[in-house]
Amino acid sequence: MNFDIQQLRKQFPALHQQVNKKPFVYFDNAATTQKPKIVIDRLNDYYNNENCNIHRGDYHLSRKATEAYENTRKAVQTFINAQHHHEVIFTRGTTEAINLVASSFSKEFINKGDQVLISAMEHHSNIVPWQLACKERGAELKVIPINQKGEIIMDEYYKMLNDKTRIVAVAHVSNSLGTINPVKQIIEAAHEKDIPVLLDGAQAMPHIKVDVTELNCDFYCFSGHKMYGPMGVGVLYGKEEWLEQMPPYQGGGEMISEVTFAKTTFNELPFKFEAGTPNVADVLGLEKAMSFISSLGYKNIQKHEKELLEYTKKKIKNIDKIKLIGTANNKTAVFSFLFEDIHPYDTGVILDNLGIAVRTGHHCTQPLMDYFQIPGTVRASMAVYNTTEEVDKFIEGLKTVRKMFG
Amino acid sequence: MTLKDIETEIISEFEMFDDWTDKYNYLIELGKSLPEIDEKYKQQQYLIKGCQSQVWLHASYEDGKINFTADSDALITKGIVALLLRVLSGRTPDEIINSDLAFIDKIGLKEHLSPTRANGLTNMIKQIKLYAMAFKAKYEKE
Ligand SMILES: Cc1ncc(COP(=O)(O)O)c(C=O)c1O
Numbered sequence: 001m002n003f004d005i006q007q008l009r010k011q012f013p014a015l016h017q018q019v020n021k022k023p024f025v026y027f028d029n030a031a032t033t034q035k036p037k038i039v040i041d042r043l044n045d046y047y048n049n050e051n052c053n054i055h056r057g058d059y060h061l062s063r064k065a066t067e068a069y070e071n072t073r074k075a076v077q078t079f080i081n082a083q084h085h086h087e088v089i090f091t092r093g094t095t096e097a098i099n100l101v102a103s104s105f106s107k108e109f110i111n112k113g114d115q116v117l118i119s120a121m122e123h124h125s126n127i128v129p130w131q132l133a134c135k136e137r138g139a140e141l142k143v144i145p146i147n148q149k150g151e152i153i154m155d156e157y158y159k160m161l162n163d164k165t166r167i168v169a170v171a172h173v174s175n176s177l178g179t180i181n182p183v184k185q186i187i188e189a190a191h192e193k194d195i196p197v198l199l200d201g202a203q204a205m206p207h208i209k210v211d212v213t214e215l216n217c218d219f220y221c222f223s224g225h226k227m228y229g230p231m232g233v234g235v236l237y238g239k240e241e242w243l244e245q246m247p248p249y250q251g252g253g254e255m256i257s258e259v260t261f262a263k264t265t266f267n268e269l270p271f272k273f274e275a276g277t278p279n280v281a282d283v284l285g286l287e288k289a290m291s292f293i294s295s296l297g298y299k300n301i302q303k304h305e306k307e308l309l310e311y312t313k314k315k316i317k318n319i320d321k322i323k324l325i326g327t328a329n330n331k332t333a334v335f336s337f338l339f340e341d342i343h344p345y346d347t348g349v350i351l352d353n354l355g356i357a358v359r360t361g362h363h364c365t366q367p368l369m370d371y372f373q374i375p376g377t378v379r380a381s382m383a384v385y386n387t388t389e390e391v392d393k394f395i396e397g398l399k400t401v402r403k404m405f406g
Numbered sequence: 407m408t409l410k411d412i413e414t415e416i417i418s419e420f421e422m423f424d425d426w427t428d429k430y431n432y433l434i435e436l437g438k439s440l441p442e443i444d445e446k447y448k449q450q451q452y453l454i455k456g457c458q459s460q461v462w463l464h465a466s467y468e469d470g471k472i473n474f475t476a477d478s479d480a481l482i483t484k485g486i487v488a489l490l491l492r493v494l495s496g497r498t499p500d501e502i503i504n505s506d507l508a509f510i511d512k513i514g515l516k517e518h519l520s521p522t523r524a525n526g527l528t529n530m531i532k533q534i535k536l537y538a539m540a541f542k543a544k545y546e547k548e
Contacts, residue, residue, distance in 0.1 A: 020426070343480035345459040345525055349518075353426050361458045375479070376458060404431060405481065 003300055009385050011036040011292075022355030025390045030175050030203060030334055030381035031359055032225045035289075039229055042288045046281040054280055055254060055271075069280050072287040073270070079290045080220065081211040082237055086269040089243070090283055093234035094202040095125040097221035098169070100236055100273060101198055102129035104246040110166045112138035117160055117168040119144040119152050120371055123175050124364040126200045130169060139166070146371065150177040150326035154185065161193050168197045172204035172220075176363040176379065177326025178334030180208070187217055196242060202226055206383060207305060207332045209298040212237050224282060228383075229289030233282035236273070243269050250275040301384045308382045308391060309333040315395045320402055325377050333382035336363075342405045344378045350404060351378075354397045409501050412493050413509035420513035429514070433485030440488040443477040454529045459483045461526040465537040471496050472541055474534065483525045486510075486518055490527075494534055499542035503535060 009015055014034045017024050026034060046065075054066040070085075077085040091097040110116065116130050120143050127141075134141045142165075144157045152170070161168075168190045173180050187197045196218035204210055206227040212220050219238045225231040238246075248255055248266055252275035257265045266272045293301070312335060316322060325336040339347060348360035361376040362369045369376055380394060407415070423429045447464040454461040459480030466473050474495040478484040493509070494502055510516055521528045 343459055343483075345480040346482045348458075349482050350430065353430065400427075404427070404434060 003296055003304075005304075005385070005387055008296075009387075011038070012385055013037060013040070015385060019355040019357070020353050023393075025354075025356040025393050027380040027382060027386070027390070027394060028357045028359045029206070029383035029386075030226070030363075030379065032231065033206060033228050033383050034385070035230065035285075036228055036292050038288045038292060039285045042285045043230060043281050046284050051281075053277055065280055068284055068287075069278065072283050075287050075290055076235055076237075079294070080235075080237060081213045083213060084240055087237055087240055087243065089236040089238065089270045089273045090278055091221075091234045091236050092232055092279070093223040093225070094200060094221045095129075095223075095234075097219075097234055097236035098126055098198070098200060099129045100249045101219050101221075101238070101246075102133040102169075104249045104273075105167060105242070106133035106137050106139070107247055108245055110134070110137040110139050113164060114139040114166045115142050115162070115164045116140070117142050117144055117157075117165055117170075119170045119181070120146045121150060121152075121174045121177060121179065121365065121368050122169075122171055123200065123202070124366070125202075126169055126171060127367065140164075143367075144170070146368075149328050150174065150179045151328045152179075152181055152186070154182065157186065158189055161189060161195060163193070165190075165193065165195050168195055169200065170197070171200040171202075172210070173201075173207065173332055174326070174365075174368075175203045175334075175381075176336055176365045176368055176377065177328065178203075178331040178336070178381070179326060179328035180204075180330045180332060182330075183215060183217070187215060191216065196239075203332065203334075206293075207298075207301065218242055224286040224289060227289055228292050230282040230285035233279050233286050235286075240269065243273070248272050248275070252276040254278070296384060304384055305333045305382060308386055308388065311388050312380075312382075312391050312394075315391065316398070319395070319398050322398070325372055325374065333386075335380045336377040337379075338374060338377055339401065339405070342401065344376050346405065347378045347398075347401050350401045351394075351397045354393070354400065356394055356397050358394075409493060409497055409505055413507075416489060416492070417509050417512050430482065433489075434481050435485070436488040437478075437481040437484035440477070440484055440491075441475065443475045447475065448477060454526045454533055459525045461487060461530045463530055463533055465534075465541070467541045467545060470498055470545075472499060472502065472538060474537075476530070478526070480525065482518075483527060486515060486527060487530065489515075490531070490534070499538040499546065502538035503542070507531065 012034045050065050052061045052065055054069050073088045074085045076088045116134055130141055145153050147153055172183050183199055190197045198219035199217045201220050201222040205222040222235055224233040255267050255272050255275040257267045321340040323338050344360040351358050359379045448462050452462045452464050459478055461478045463476045474491050476487045478487055510519055519527050
């Protein structure tokens with residue numbers, strides 16, 4: 001390991017608390033990660049010293065805040081290696097980014113009889129916006145099947161691409177299973193038929209280096225709060241050629257160039273898609289989250305998380321009557337599992353009493369749970385600050401559950 | 407025994423536990439020993455949906471009292487259901503309507519009844535009270 005894990009943990013105030021009189025073990029990172037102090041301080045600092053509205057006031061503070069905000073856009077551009085900074089649109093999160101594309105792209109490009117492809121492992125955020133768009137446009141939503149390990153069946157996918165397909169929208173990494181999808185092949189196959197691809201990157205950004213130019217994806221969506229940043233901010237990356245052609249999503253201030261009651265001409269990218277006062281503080285916080293990740297380096301993050309993954313895999317196998325859901329060859333440190341004879345809720349309650357935070361339920365992927373014919377799972381999802389000692393506590397916790405329920 | 411007496415009895419039972427594992431082991435035992443609900447009531451119309459665990463509840467009225475049977479797919483939920491039925495089943499509609507179930511808080515299980523818990527229990531209590539009001543309206547017209 002190339003960083004000192006204890007030093008790293010010190011940067012996260014929330015990790016150092018007692019829950020039910022026990023040291024807190026946070027294994028619900030796929031829901032949201034804890035925040036390092038530099039992110040928290042950045043928010044404080046902004047509201048203490050810099051707060052004002054941007055892009056409007058011609059005075060010192062406003063210019064400064066505008067500059068910081070726009071610099072973050074450039075920082076995102078660099079972070080994901082986009083060609084242009086105006087291809088970076090700030091949103092509330094992944095959900096809003098996908099809704100923006102589903103709504104706006106479909107108005108221009110999706111018509112009656114057309115098809116939209118998603119996969120069977122999508123988060124509700126990458127299902128429902130497309131259902132709404134398809135309903136509105138009279139199009140059909142098609143679902144790419146997955147196998148029992150929780151991997152997209154690529155042969156089926158290739159067969160589903162046809163001249164009615166208008167867009168493919170899939171998760172880069174699955175939140176319930178941890179599967180890292182072969183997005184490069186997915187994109188290449190779609191592009192052969194001139195079909196654009198949207199990637200839901202909510203679960204990829206905290207773990208994997210994303211290079212949108214190399215991937216050649218048409219849209220990429222992610223949330224700040226899942227990558228050590230603040231809640232309430234996210235990013236839509238879109239290729240200029242698509243964003244230019246898409247109508248605005250919301251109307252309001254910022255996004256206009258000229259307004260009369262008869263007609264409005266819209267502002268250029270990226271402002272066309274950023275109606276109203278933006279979430280400046282959280283955008284600036286996101287900048288710090290990216291610096292935090294860069295200071296560690298994705299290589300080191302992956303190395304550490306891979307260790308956690310392998311360590312947990314080995315330990316969890318020895319527990320009686322446990323069944324892992326999502327055993328893809330290529331996956332992140334996410335463990336979705338069930339005891340054959342114990343309800344996930346019961347497992348969650350006992351772990352909670354031990355100070356271990358996991359998620360139980362369907363994880364906003366009900367169709368996926370239906371596919372596996374289960375009501376839900378217990379999910380332990382890890383982040384860079386988690387340790388093998390915490391995994392040990394978690395494994396001990398599972399043994400306690402096993403013992404208590406016979 | 408009055409409804410309050412039973413609550414007091416439960417509270418003193420729980421006072422004997424030194425730590426949370428004893429408490430939860432007891433709940434699990436209660437869950438396991440809850441009398442089976444008649445299979446014909448384990449249907450959609452008796453289902454109280456929680457986001458995660460769910461509860462089936464059936465009510466019948468006899469001689470001024472309401473009897474409940476219930477079940478849950480999660481054992482801890484079922485244990486708490488057993489406690490609730492011990493207090494509320496076989497009571498008059500008025501007793502049920504006026505109960506505040508304060509014992510739940512006293513035995514440290516209040517968090518399980520919070521609406522943010524996705525276990526169906528909050529809705530179960532609501533449903534129990536609705537049954538009581540419905541039976542009262544139907545059978546106890548002045
Ligand atoms: C794969 C995936 N997509 C989308 C989302 C939605 O993200 P947000 O709630 O931040 O908009 C999540 C969050 O749970 C997710 O895991």
